[in-house]
Amino acid sequence: MIQLVRNYMEDILDLILPNVLNDCNGICKCSQCVEDIKAIALNNLQPHYVVTEKGMVYTKVNELVVQFRADVIKEAVRAIDIVSMNPRHVIE
Numbered sequence: 001m002i003q004l005v006r007n008y009m010e011d012i013l014d015l016i017l018p019n020v021l022n023d024c025n026g027i028c029k030c031s032q033c034v035e036d037i038k039a040i041a042l043n044n045l046q047p048h049y050v051v052t053e054k055g056m057v058y059t060k061v062n063e064l065v066v067q068f069r070a071d072v073i074k075e076a077v078r079a080i081d082i083v084s085m086n087p088r089h090v091i092e
Ligand SMILES: [Zn+2]
Pocket: 028, 029, 030, 031, 032, 033, 034, 087, 089
């Protein structure tokens, strides 16, 4: 059995970020900007590491979403502000 260390915050952010992005008009949603937003938000969030079996469904994610939702949204919004003011994508 392969055990993996995962940061649950990353899963929670992946679940919540699309909704936050949907609510933001006029911001770039290219993959470069979205990845930058994720990185900044994750750096500012307290990580929540768990050991899980590879391929296992993260049954606890939904519970943790409830617990950390407000923090994750706050950091996602802040990261969106930072990235939209200074995007790193190449403008063609
Ligand atoms: Zn972009």
